[in-house]
Amino acid sequence: MANLKNLDLNAWFADFSSQFQDLNMKEPGQWPPAPKYLSFVVLALATVGLGWVAVLSDEQAVLDAEHDKEPRLKEDYGNKLTQAVNLPELRKQKSQVEEYVLQLEKQLPGKAEMDALLSDINQAGLGRGLQFELFRPGQVAMRDYYAEQPISIKVTGRYHDIGAFTADVSNLSRIVTLHDLNIAYPNQSSNQSTPPRTDANATLTMEAIARTYRYLDSSEVEEQKKAAAAAEKKK
Template identity: 30%
Template sequence: MRGASGLPRLTELDIAQLYRNAADWPLPGKALLGGAVVCLLWVAGNTFYLSGAREQLRQLEAQEVALEQQVALKTVQVAGLESQASDLNTMQGRFTNLLRQLPAETEVPGLLEDIGRLSATNGLVLEAIDLLDDQPRTLYIESPMQIGVTGAFHDLAAFINGMAGMPRIITVHDLAFSHVDPSGLRLSLVAKTYRYNHQAGDDLEADLHPPSPALAEPVAYDFSSLRDPFQSPSRQMVRPAGRPAAGPDFARPRGVLESVALDQFEMVGTLSLGTQTFVLLRGASSVYRLAIGDYLGPDHGRITAIHDSHVELAELFPDGQGAWLERSQTLALNVNS
């Protein structure tokens, strides 16, 4: 009961009296009071004064990291700036030279002669060439023309390839194919040639910002192994693949083995007699001994090399256009023989 009765007396202590008697407190009490006051001041200062400054410090640290990244990026860019400026000057010079290579005046008469000669070389019929209106551009002038030619598909493709290989700059646009007969096509296209624009000559250097165009090297159009996509495979003549060669000697008497198809033979071994090597081939229920230079098969096949694992032949066959082609064939050793 004394604790309950003493609590009201404790709460009624005079705070001022405690403050006046603080000088008489023992040292641990003074230290405890001082620590409490310092903690109270630190909490109040941190809450009302340092919280805003700390948030601002975090923002500045994040900004510092971003600036360091930008500095690193700019350093890399500056390191390559000199070489980029040199490359830009080189490209501008190349572009200037390309523009100066364009003819100052129109060269349509010479171009028409070249197109007519190219179409005749590829066996085409040049139906019409219509000159269209010039199209002025910033640094050059386009001179388009509408061209119509008739012929086989691969000959038309060779004609387009030949136009790309002309010495003057020519671009081909708006290609359109149409049938004129079961074996022929009509090609309509727009060919553009270019010449230098004098009116833009004074401002040429100031306008040369784009990179120089890449000029492709002309490539020969080889259609020997390609088919015509505008004809069904059953109707078109397949152009055989092979090397041009002289025709066979029809006055030569043909041997018995030249009447048997090549796929009816199989290599069963080789035979050496002194310095000469023979190949042993089995066909038509018999084994034959052949040397280099002997003929085999219906396509004028002639043995060109004999190896332990295979034998090589060269066959001749017509290309369907009056010439002869040569192809290589190989018969491998049948290890189960």
């Protein structure tokens, strides 16, 4: 405490300042202690600052980017955890869907079975006593995994027989759908609005588009994929 009381700040500051006078910049090793220590501190701070700018700033950017990913990763983790907990149920549902798809595929005829299916549609009409005035298969439309076969039909018969025929078509073992149905008197224009009689002996004409579907074999699926890839390249 006595040394602190006897300390002359003015004299200390004058001595400190005098050490920075007449410094030879070419010979820093001969500088007094104060300039040496101060130069060391300044150089160390400059080195740290340059290191931060050159190296640590990039690492900080990477750290910030990883920190920003944290909420999304937590959300992904939560979703995957939920899926893991429900995995047995999801596998069961997947099995059910695959079984359902297999059942639907069985309702689609193959390429070799199309003629038999067309014959079944024709026989369904004849079996109900209907007269076919038109039975014309149209152009096959190729889809990704199946082909669609439209058939233009025109039949004449009694009202209830036509109704029974449409029911028979819907109950075929293969999928057949009827579209654009138009029922009228044989001599009635399709654009007339008079409704047909519905008594059992009424003779009517029904025009419709029957659509049936078949699955593609492996070679046809491969051709469809190649055609899709070629079309994609042209874009």
